[in-house]
Amino acid sequence: MGVEDGQARIDWARRSMPISAKAAGQLQAEVASHIGIAVPLDPATASMALWLIEAGFKVSVLGVALAHDTAQGAAELLAILSDAGANICDSRDAFVNAGFDIALDDKGEDLPDGLSRAVVLLAHEATAPDIPIIHLGASSLLQECVSKHGQGQSCVSGFLDITNLQIAGSHVLVIGYDAAGQGIAKYASSYGARVIVCEQDPVKAVKATLDGHQVAVLDVALPKATVVFHALENETCLTLPQLELLPSGAFLCSAGHSQHHSLFDQIGFEVPGKIIRDHVTQHELGSGTNVKLVCNGMPIHSQLGKGFPLEIADVQIAAQLHALATLIAPECDLGPGLHPLPNSIEIELAKAMLEQA
Amino acid sequence: MREHNGPDHQAIVDDGRARIDWVEAHSPVMRGMVRETLGDGSLKGKRIAVVVHLEAKTAFLALLLAEAGADVIAAGSNPQTTHASVVAALRDKGIRVVSDAGGDHTSWEQELLAAADLKPEYIIDDGAELTIRMGMHRPELYKRLKGVSEETTTGTARLHALHEMGKLPFPALTANDARCKHLFDNRYGTGQTTMQAVLAMSGRKVAGARVVVVGYGYVGRGIAEYAKAMNAKVSVIEMDPVRALEAHMDGMRVGTADDVLPDAEFVVTATGGMRAIGAPEFALLSHDVILANAGHHDLEIDVDALGEIAKRETDSRPGIHTFNLDERDIHVLSRGALVNIAGGSGHPVEIMDLTFAVQGLGAHHLVNTPMKPGVHILPKAVDDSIAAAKLNSLGIGLTEGREEQADDLTEWVKGMQL
Numbered sequence: 084m085g086v087e088d089g090q091a092r093i094d095w096a097r098r099s100m101p102i103s104a105k106a107a108g109q110l111q112a113e114v115a116s117h118i119g120i121a122v123p124l125d126p127a128t129a130s131m132a133l134w135l136i137e138a139g140f141k142v143s144v145l146g147v148a149l150a151h152d153t154a155q156g157a158a159e160l161l162a163i164l165s166d167a168g169a170n171i172c173d174s175r176d177a178f179v180n181a182g183f184d185i186a187l188d189d190k191g192e193d194l195p196d197g198l199s200r201a202v203v204l205l206a207h208e209a210t211a212p213d214i215p216i217i218h219l220g221a222s223s224l225l226q227e228c229v230s231k232h233g234q235g236q237s238c239v240s241g242f243l244d245i246t247n248l249q250i251a252g253s254h255v256l257v258i259g260y261d262a263a264g265q266g267i268a269k270y271a272s273s274y275g276a277r278v279i280v281c282e283q284d285p286v287k288a289v290k291a292t293l294d295g296h297q298v299a300v301l302d303v304a305l306p307k308a309t310v311v312f313h314a315l316e317n318e319t320c321l322t323l324p325q326l327e328l329l330p331s332g333a334f335l336c337s338a339g340h341s342q343h344h345s346l347f348d349q350i351g352f353e354v355p356g357k358i359i360r361d362h363v364t365q366h367e368l369g370s371g372t373n374v375k376l377v378c379n380g381m382p383i384h385s386q387l388g389k390g391f392p393l394e395i396a397d398v399q400i401a402a403q404l405h406a407l408a409t410l411i412a413p414e415c416d417l418g419p420g421l422h423p424l425p426n427s428i429e430i431e432l433a434k435a436m437l438e439q440a
Numbered sequence: 441m442r443e444h445n446g447p448d449h450q451a452i453v454d455d456g457r458a459r460i461d462w463v464e465a466h467s468p469v470m471r472g473m474v475r476e477t478l479g480d481g482s483l484k485g486k487r488i489a490v491v492v493h494l495e496a497k498t499a500f501l502a503l504l505l506a507e508a509g510a511d512v513i514a515a516g517s518n519p520q521t522t523h524a525s526v527v528a529a530l531r532d533k534g535i536r537v538v539s540d541a542g543g544d545h546t547s548w549e550q551e552l553l554a555a556a557d558l559k560p561e562y563i564i565d566d567g568a569e570l571t572i573r574m575g576m577h578r579p580e581l582y583k584r585l586k587g588v589s590e591e592t593t594t595g596t597a598r599l600h601a602l603h604e605m606g607k608l609p610f611p612a613l614t615a616n617d618a619r620c621k622h623l624f625d626n627r628y629g630t631g632q633t634t635m636q637a638v639l640a641m642s643g644r645k646v647a648g649a650r651v652v653v654v655g656y657g658y659v660g661r662g663i664a665e666y667a668k669a670m671n672a673k674v675s676v677i678e679m680d681p682v683r684a685l686e687a688h689m690d691g692m693r694v695g696t697a698d699d700v701l702p703d704a705e706f707v708v709t710a711t712g713g714m715r716a717i718g719a720p721e722f723a724l725l726s727h728d729v730i731l732a733n734a735g736h737h738d739l740e741i742d743v744d745a746l747g748e749i750a751k752r753e754t755d756s757r758p759g760i761h762t763f764n765l766d767e768r769d770i771h772v773l774s775r776g777a778l779v780n781i782a783g784g785s786g787h788p789v790e791i792m793d794l795t796f797a798v799q800g801l802g803a804h805h806l807v808n809t810p811m812k813p814g815v816h817i818l819p820k821a822v823d824d825s826i827a828a829a830k831l832n833s834l835g836i837g838l839t840e841g842r843e844e845q846a847d848d849l850t851e852w853v854k855g856m857q858l
């Protein structure tokens with residue numbers, strides 16, 4: 084039953100993945116390369132791993148900690164990948180020692196030695212690798228599709244699914260106005276919220292005002308906000324004492340790619356809080372008020388077992404496959420360092436998306 | 441902590457209780473003004489059947505009525521939407537619940553008759569489902585009913601039909617006609633949660649998607665507005681020229697089925713009638729289209745006719761039933777039942793805070809006000825008091841008109857030499 088259901092989920096995902104299906108069809112593993120995959124596992128990324136196996140690659144998959152999926156759902160997908168011949172690594176150590184020479188990696192942190200090339204979804208800009216790495220996070224197409232619309236739709240709809248509440252008419256505070264924050268603000272206002280944006284960079288703050296949102300400093304915004312979305316990539320600027328400025332019972336949610344760092348850890352709540360509903364924990368604060376942490380401060384889209392909307396996953400996976408094809412092409416002359424997704428690929432992907440529009 | 445249920449059952453009761461507490465926490469109108477009004481003693485001993493989707497929000501209404509002294513009977517208005525732990529929590533509070541989760545249409549019919557046999561005096565109904573069954577199967581008890589407060593557009597139409605045929609021997613209040621119901625529940629509540637359910641079930645993207653809404657009433661308009669706000673390309677099919685023109689000026693593409701169905705990726709029905717998408721429309725649909733219904737009838741999408749022409753049928757995902765017609769796969773969500781309720785968690789709590797305020801105060805009004813048999817509307821003052829209570833909970837004030845701001849028509853009329 085389990086594996087069958089995993090297969091049904093992959094089949095359903097593939098109905099909406101024509102662009103990556105085409106990219107996969109063009110892939111040829113000329114030499115028997117070994118690819119290590121460490122991206123959040125969901126039906127779409129599982130589908131990608133299967134395509135790589137079909138194309139003749141040897142595939143190792145990091146099977147822990149990086150699931151978009153529920154534990155049960157991830158286990159089903161891993162069983163399918165294993166049946167198809169993938170090497171499933173159940174620890175980071177095992178993964179790093181699996182012996183692959185090309186990596187498809189979420190963050191590009193601790194890549195193994197002996198690697199020749201890598202595709203990284205979101206690398207730290209300061210990384211100075213000694214191999215060629217294509218970094219997808221810098222692609223404006225992917226920022227628009229994945230970070231903005233993918234996360235915006237998934238996180239805001241996910242919040243409403245979890246709470247069974249409205250945000251129409253409520254003040255929703257969005258902290259950070261990069262692509263993720265822009266998406267959250269867009270979808271929150273689509274559901275009727277009055278959005279307040281906190282952003283330190285004046286240029287991005289101007290963008291927020293032109294997008295129709297109110298811009299304010301935290302001390303002014305917090306007392307009004309009944310829902311807070313934290314959309315900063317790295318460290319949080321929120322502290323426990325600041326949370327006491329919120330109206331009691333306000334919701335605190337996370338968006339962004341910071342899969343490994345939950346807001347719970349970053350803010351430093353002292354006690355675990357009380358689970359009052361699926362995905363909602365209530366934390367009592369010193370002042371006698373409380374705050375409700377959603378998904379324990381992990382990005383909502385990564386916690387509901389769904390991943391990104393399928394058409395968004397499609398373009399993200401197609402980009403990975405094209406980047407991979409670029410790196411393994413005999414004529415590839417990329418030197419060590421971070422490289423953006425080649426412009427010609429972005430254009431091809433954008434044209435393919437327009438065909439579906 | 442009560443332990444009389446035994447640990448396993450107590451866990452279920454506690455889960456139901458936590459769900460109802462969540463509703464209470466987000467229902468300022470019910471918790472405040474409605475609780476106070478119902479609690480004036482007039483409901484003591486009145487036997488009231490609550491026949492609405494039996495989940496936490498309905499349970500809170502039932503509990504408030506019981507707290508006010510009413511003898512409450514609870515039943516679900518749809519076999520698919522009854523929630524097990526909520527039922528357990530209500531029974532734990534001593535409320536008679538005739539429905540259980542996991543039923544089908546046959547068991548549901550029996551549950552409604554069981555509710556009828558408990559001889560309710562008043563019904564808070566949804567789709568007039570219990571009212572009609574009492575009329576058909578328990579005519580003696582039907583004649584003794586003292587009043588019905590009805591939730592939906594479709595149920596209201598049914599009550600008017602009964603009245604016109606001389607078969608409505610008691611007063612009925614149509615909650616749906618209250619502005620605090622249809623302006624918010626049909627439009628914002630259904631609009632938001634229908635889009636949520638369609639996206640959550642399908643896993644698809646909304647920005648840029650081609651969405652067709654069939655019927656541009658309060659419900660259809662809400663769906664179209666939320667979809668458009670999320671950057672979908674929305675088309676509308678209507679029969680009523682005024683509503684079609686309204687859709688046009690709201691920026692929707694308006695056209696016939698022939699114009700708009702062939703390139704649809706999502707089709708959502710909200711006509712309140714039946715077979716809005718039937719055999720002629722199926723012929724126009726493209727491969728991989730997703731169909732969903734937000735109207736009261738399970739047959740707004742004629743799934744029976746679709747089943748007859750399908751070569752194969754499969755459950756592609758939970759709640760997604762795929763009909764294969766030669767070259768095309770057509771997917772139907774929740775087999776055509778109301779997608780936001782059967783496939784989602786129903787209306788947002790804050791919306792039901794308003795709708796159930798209308799229903800609760802409607803029942804209170806029926807008990808306290810002598811009315812002729814027939815279909816009645818909740819007095820405007822009661823309707824207004826609900827919105828005022830909600831605004832008050834938000835700390836939002838209103839201006840009061842001053843005398844000099846009024847039109848000076850009377851002065852003019854006095855001066856007319858007629």
Ligand SMILES: NC(=O)c1ccc[n+]([C@@H]2O[C@H](COP(=O)([O-])OP(=O)(O)OC[C@H]3O[C@@H](n4cnc5c(N)ncnc54)[C@H](O)[C@@H]3O)[C@@H](O)[C@H]2O)c1
Nearest residue numbers: 592593594626655657658659678679680711712734735736
């Ligand atoms: N899903 C929910 O939670 C929910 C909530 C409230 C109401 N409802 C139900 O939704 C339905 C619609 O309610 P409403 O208040 O919008 O009703 P309404 O009467 O205001 O609107 C229905 C519209 O559909 C149009 N229409 C009828 N048949 C059509 C057809 N075949 N093709 C195209 N257009 C057609 C009508 O001209 C009308 O404008 C009702 O069944 C109601 O009970 C559902």
